[in-house]
Each structure stands twice: as structure tokens, then as C-alpha cells.
Amino acid sequence: MDFQQASTYTEPQHLLRDIASRFDRERVAISFSGAEDVVLIDMAHREGLEFNVFSLDTGRLHPETYAYFERVREHYGIAIELLMPSPAAVADLVRAKGLFSFYKDGHGECCAVRKIEPLRRKLGELDAWVTGQRKDQSVTRTDLPLEQEDRAFSTEAHRLLKFNPLADWSSRDVWAYIRTHKVPYNELHDQGYVSIGCQPCTRAVGPHEHERTGRWWWEEATARECGLHAQNVVKILG
Numbered sequence: 001m002d003f004q005q006a007s008t009y010t011e012p013q014h015l016l017r018d019i020a021s022r023f024d025r026e027r028v029a030i031s032f033s034g035a036e037d038v039v040l041i042d043m044a045h046r047e048g049l050e051f052n053v054f055s056l057d058t059g060r061l062h063p064e065t066y067a068y069f070e071r072v073r074e075h076y077g078i079a080i081e082l083l084m085p086s087p088a089a090v091a092d093l094v095r096a097k098g099l100f101s102f103y104k105d106g107h108g109e110c111c112a113v114r115k116i117e118p119l120r121r122k123l124g125e126l127d128a129w130v131t132g133q134r135k136d137q138s139v140t141r142t143d144l145p146l147e148q149e150d151r152a153f154s155t156e157a158h159r160l161l162k163f164n165p166l167a168d169w170s171s172r173d174v175w176a177y178i179r180t181h182k183v184p185y186n187e188l189h190d191q192g193y194v195s196i197g198c199q200p201c202t203r204a205v206g207p208h209e210h211e212r213t214g215r216w217w218w219e220e221a222t223a224r225e226c227g228l229h230a231q232n233v234v235k236i237l238g
């Protein structure tokens, strides 16, 4: 695998085509949950590129999000693999600390069980994953490249790449694409939600609030990564 220079790519579709040509179909996948990710799915669909798609089902998502998964699945005629946490690990956490421990001692432990462990299992099968992260989503993402080694999930024996084709896009770009191409979106966006995660850890934001203030709002801004993109935090703290 060659490590490409970010400036090689002039548009996300170009990068998606390049990813599809560089990796075996079963060794790369799009991570899907939000508005940015569905833009990637739509672009791949229009380009005739077949990407596997997975999403994290933490068991704590809004009903609207599950309905949205189903709409996307039907709209594009694709399979969406739902990654679920270990039932035993969830049971242990809930038995020890209840259902809302994240409000008291931070979201790290619950996210580790419900998101990171199932994601790590999945990424162990892949050489690369594709995300909808953008630079302007968070103070932890300002240096986000189009392509990077995923230091959070790579091991000595297994190098993993992460692609962020929309890194240079703004929220306005994403929504212009969604409206222009009539892309399905989570109906929670019409209720003031911008960045949507688990139901207990997501809230609607005001028109002048940053989108990430709707996630883990009781914690410091630099802690508002769930571990999926942990190297963003490592960078800022390290």
C-alpha cells in the first residue's frame, strides 16, 4: 500500500475511486452513522463503487437513527453490517455502574465497551476504513488529513489506514450535497440535532453553537472524542 499525499486528490470522489482500486473489496469499508458518511455512500453509489458499510449499534441509539439506517439500506440497496458490543461486557458494566455512569465519571468506559471493542474487532479484519470526519467538526480535528495511518487501531502486526475524504469540507458543503442529490438523512437533524450519537449523550444545539457541543456536553471540549478517532485527542493532549 502506498501512502498518498493529500494534495493528490482534488475531490472526494477521486479519493474514493483510488481507495477502491488500491484495496481488496473485503479489506476496506465505510463507517456509517451520520450525514457526512451517507454522502460518501451516495458518492460511491453514483461512481459505481462497491464498498462494504458498517455501523456501530451501541444499543443506545435514538429510534430515529435505527429508522434512518433502514432508509439508507433500502435507498441504496446495500447491506449495513451492525457492530454490536459483547453482551457479557455490557452486562458487567451495567451491573457494576448502572445505565448512566457516563454522566458521573465520563463517557470513556461506556464507549470502550459499546463502541471501541466492537470496532476494534471489525478493524482487525480490514486494511483501511473510510470515515466522514471533517476538520471543522471539532477542536480535536483541525489537522485531519485525507489519509492517515490509524495509530489508534494499528498494531505492530497489522497496519491500518484511515481515509477522511471530506476532511476539507464544511458542514455547509455536506448539506448542499445532501439537498442537491436528495440524499436520505436522519430526521433528528430537523429537530436541531447536528452531530448525532447515542441518545443519552446527544442533544440538540442552538443556531450559534458548535456542533460538537451537542455531544458529551458535560465534559471538556478536548475530551469529546469517543475513541473511534482517539488519535485526534492524542495529538492535542500529547
Ligand code: SF4
Pocket: 058, 060, 102, 106, 107, 108, 110, 111, 112, 114, 115, 197, 198, 199, 200, 201, 226
Ligand atoms: S456515546 Fe454515551 S451511551 Fe454511547 S457508548 Fe458512549 S458513553 Fe455509552
